[in-house]
Amino acid sequence: MGHLHRESQWRPLPQTLPAAYRDLVNFLRHIKDRSSLSLTELSQKTAISTSSWERYLNGKQFPPRQAVQAMCRTAHESEADTLALWERADAAWNRRGSTVPAGDPQPGQSTAHRDDASSGRASKAVSGPGHRALLAASALVSARPWATAFGVLVLCTAMVVPAAIIHASYGSGPAAAARPPICRLGSCDGRDPLTTACEDPVTVRSDTVADGTRLEIRFSPSCRTAWIRSWPTHGGFRIDVTSPDGPPQAVTAPTAASTAGGMVTTPMIAAAHVSGLRCCYYPSAGRPGRECFNAAS
Numbered sequence: 001m002g003h004l005h006r007e008s009q010w011r012p013l014p015q016t017l018p019a020a021y022r023d024l025v026n027f028l029r030h031i032k033d034r035s036s037l038s039l040t041e042l043s044q045k046t047a048i049s050t051s052s053w054e055r056y057l058n059g060k061q062f063p064p065r066q067a068v069q070a071m072c073r074t075a076h077e078s079e080a081d082t083l084a085l086w087e088r089a090d091a092a093w094n095r096r097g098s099t100v101p102a103g104d105p106q107p108g109q110s111t112a113h114r115d116d117a118s119s120g121r122a123s124k125a126v127s128g129p130g131h132r133a134l135l136a137a138s139a140l141v142s143a144r145p146w147a148t149a150f151g152v153l154v155l156c157t158a159m160v161v162p163a164a165i166i167h168a169s170y171g172s173g174p175a176a177a178a179r180p181p182i183c184r185l186g187s188c189d190g191r192d193p194l195t196t197a198c199e200d201p202v203t204v205r206s207d208t209v210a211d212g213t214r215l216e217i218r219f220s221p222s223c224r225t226a227w228i229r230s231w232p233t234h235g236g237f238r239i240d241v242t243s244p245d246g247p248p249q250a251v252t253a254p255t256a257a258s259t260a261g262g263m264v265t266t267p268m269i270a271a272a273h274v275s276g277l278r279c280c281y282y283p284s285a286g287r288p289g290r291e292c293f294n295a296a297s
Contacts, residue, residue, distance in 0.1 A: 236284030246270030
């Protein structure tokens with residue numbers, strides 16, 4: 001997408017979004033523009049996919065708290081004000097089901113015509129079949145009150161009991177559980193961390209090796225997985241990550257051209273805990289040697 005430095009280049013947000021949600025997205029757009037980062041650069045620095053950021057910043061998907069925190073850290077912005085906006089937007093988004101129906105009058109709109117039309121419709125309803133049915137029901141209750149009450153009780157029981165059984169079965173089944181992440185432990189092995197829903201990673205170890213390459217061990221508590229991301233200074237390097245919980249994962253960049261994107265990540269590896277995670281960096285053939293470090297050290 002390239003850089004988006006001017007607010008006029010952003011797409012207008014849907015008017016159906018709550019005002020607090022729009023305030024949050026506009027503030028995130030402001031942070032991104034002030035940081036001069038493109039969506040691609042923002043994705044690389046936060047380990048959240050470009051497509052996810054596009055959805056968050058255009059009001060297509062509500063941004064998770066972890067994404068907001070990652071943007072603040074990347075852009076060196078204070079998290080306090082942004083998270084306060086996020087909490088208000090989250091509350092408004094969760095209440096969106098109680099918004100005013102589209103048919104209700106807008107502020108400043110005359111209601112005289114609507115009142116007249118409503119009165120006309122009410123008159124027709126009163127004189128229609130529904131009104132006649134109510135009169136008939138009233139007459140039945142007056143003539144046989146006990147029989148009518150018993151019939152209503154039987155009808156309510158017939159409706160309520162099956163509904164309660166169905167609700168109880170759903171409440172105790174898998175549907176009641178929280179939606180799991182897109183992968184977890186072994187199902188994450190070999191997957192690209194930039195294309196998963198594991199968007200709550202934390203850096204558990206950061207080191208700079210002798211040739212200037214920066215390496216970070218990233219760990220996702222929700223997915224129980226880890227990976228290495230690096231900013232190499234040359235091509236021909238190799239990085240691997242090992243864990244007691246999964247087979248080793250590695251990435252090799254045979255040429256300098258493969259590092260043109262700036263950041264390189266290994267595939268993900270199952271990791272139940274941070275302890276036991278180990279990263280090793282192998283420079284190019286012209287730079288012999290190996291440097292390794294553990295997450296827990």
